[in-house]
Amino acid sequence: MKLLDLFIVAFIPVLKVLLLTALGLFLALDRVDILGKEARKHLNNVAFFVFNPALVASSLAKYITLKSISLLWFMPFNVLLTFIIGSALGWILLKITKAPSDLWGLVLGCCAAGNLGNLPLIIIPAVCKERGSPFGDAHTCYNQGMAYSALSMAIGAIYMWSYVYNIMRICSNKRSEGAKPDDFTESAKPAVETAENLSNSHLGSLLPLKSSSPREDHLDHLELDQANISEGKPKVPLLEKIKQFFQTFAMKTNLRKLFAPSTIGAVVGFLVGSIPQVRKVLIGDSASLRVVEDSASLLGDAAIPTVTIIMGANLLKGLKGSKIHLTLMIGILVIRYIALPIVGVVIVKLAIHLGLVKSNPLYQFVLLLQFALPPAVKSVISHEASY
Known part of the structure; x- marks a missing residue:
C-alpha cells in the first residue's frame, strides 16, 4: 500500500471527528447560542441517561457472543493497563509541574482514561469502509471491528466509573479537607461564644445535678462499670457484621456512580449477547422481539454525534482562557500521544510473543488504539453534577 493511501485511510476518521467537533464549537458561539x-x-x-446506555447495550448484544468473549479476554486486561499506567504517568507529571491541587483529579483522569469510549466506534468502521483499508474485506472488517469497539467501549465505561471517577472524587475530597478556614462561608463558621452561651451550653454539662452528690455519682458510675464488665461485650451476629461491612463499603464507594447508566447498559448487553436463548429472541431478522433491539440501536446511533458535538461546544470555554498552565497541557499531550503509545506497542508485542493475543491484525490494531486516544475525559465526567 502506498504511503499516501495509508495516510488517507488514517486521516478520514480523524477528519470526521474534527468536523463534528467544529460544528459543536460553532453552535456554542455567543452569536449563534444554540448550544x-x-x-x-x-x-x-439525554446522552448520558439514554443515548450512551442504548449504544453500549445494543452494540454488545449484537456483536458479542459467549465464544467471542472467551477469545477477547485480553482486552479488559489491556484497558486496565492503559488506565493504571496513564494514571501513574499523570501522577509523575503532577509532581514535576507542581500543579495546583484542584487540577489533580482532572489531570489524572485525562492521562488515565483519555477519550476511551465512543471514538473507536467512529474510527474502526471508517477505516474498514475505506478503499485502501489494510484489514481485508470491508464487511468482515466492519462486523469484527464493531465487536471489538463495542467491547472496548463497555469495558471503558465500567473502568471509567469504577476507577477514574473515584480517583477524581478522592482528589476532590482531599482538596476540601485541606481548604483553609477563610474559604468557608460565614454561615459555616462557629458562632461567637458569649457569656450567655457558655453558661447555657458548656458550663451546664460540667456542673453536677442538684439532686445528687459527687459521692453518689461516683458510686453510680462504679456500679455501671462493674455491671458492664460482668456482662461482657455483646456478641454481634455474623449476618449483622456482613450487613455493616456492605453498608460501609457502599458509603465509601458511592455505588450510585459505580452503576452508571452506561455500566448498566454494558451488563444488559453482555447478558443478551452471551445467553443464546435471550439472544435468539432479541437479535436477528427472525427474532420475535427484534423491534426492541432495533429501537435501542436507533437511540444508540445518536450517541456518537451528540457526544462529539457536546465535546466541541465545551471547547469554547477553553478557547476563552484557562488557568491550566501550558507546561501542564504539553505534559498531558506527551503522555497521551508519545509515552502511552510507546508503552502500548511494547505491551501488545509482548502479548503476541507470549501467545496471549491471537494473530488478527484488526484486533491488534484496536489494542494499540486504546493506548493512543486523545487526552479528553468523557463529557459525562465533566458534567457529573448533572447525575
Whole structure:
C-alpha cells in the first residue's frame, strides 16, 4: 500500500471527528447560542441517561457472543493497563509541574482514561469502509471491528466509573479537607461564644445535678462499670457484621456512580449477547422481539454525534482562557500521544510473543488504539453534577 493511501485511510476518521467537533464549537458561539450552557447541560443529560446506555447495550448484544468473549479476554486486561499506567504517568507529571491541587483529579483522569469510549466506534468502521483499508474485506472488517469497539467501549465505561471517577472524587475530597478556614462561608463558621452561651451550653454539662452528690455519682458510675464488665461485650451476629461491612463499603464507594447508566447498559448487553436463548429472541431478522433491539440501536446511533458535538461546544470555554498552565497541557499531550503509545506497542508485542493475543491484525490494531486516544475525559465526567 502506498504511503499516501495509508495516510488517507488514517486521516478520514480523524477528519470526521474534527468536523463534528467544529460544528459543536460553532453552535456554542455567543452569536449563534444554540448550544449554550443550559442547552449543553440538558443535551448531555439525554446522552448520558439514554443515548450512551442504548449504544453500549445494543452494540454488545449484537456483536458479542459467549465464544467471542472467551477469545477477547485480553482486552479488559489491556484497558486496565492503559488506565493504571496513564494514571501513574499523570501522577509523575503532577509532581514535576507542581500543579495546583484542584487540577489533580482532572489531570489524572485525562492521562488515565483519555477519550476511551465512543471514538473507536467512529474510527474502526471508517477505516474498514475505506478503499485502501489494510484489514481485508470491508464487511468482515466492519462486523469484527464493531465487536471489538463495542467491547472496548463497555469495558471503558465500567473502568471509567469504577476507577477514574473515584480517583477524581478522592482528589476532590482531599482538596476540601485541606481548604483553609477563610474559604468557608460565614454561615459555616462557629458562632461567637458569649457569656450567655457558655453558661447555657458548656458550663451546664460540667456542673453536677442538684439532686445528687459527687459521692453518689461516683458510686453510680462504679456500679455501671462493674455491671458492664460482668456482662461482657455483646456478641454481634455474623449476618449483622456482613450487613455493616456492605453498608460501609457502599458509603465509601458511592455505588450510585459505580452503576452508571452506561455500566448498566454494558451488563444488559453482555447478558443478551452471551445467553443464546435471550439472544435468539432479541437479535436477528427472525427474532420475535427484534423491534426492541432495533429501537435501542436507533437511540444508540445518536450517541456518537451528540457526544462529539457536546465535546466541541465545551471547547469554547477553553478557547476563552484557562488557568491550566501550558507546561501542564504539553505534559498531558506527551503522555497521551508519545509515552502511552510507546508503552502500548511494547505491551501488545509482548502479548503476541507470549501467545496471549491471537494473530488478527484488526484486533491488534484496536489494542494499540486504546493506548493512543486523545487526552479528553468523557463529557459525562465533566458534567457529573448533572447525575
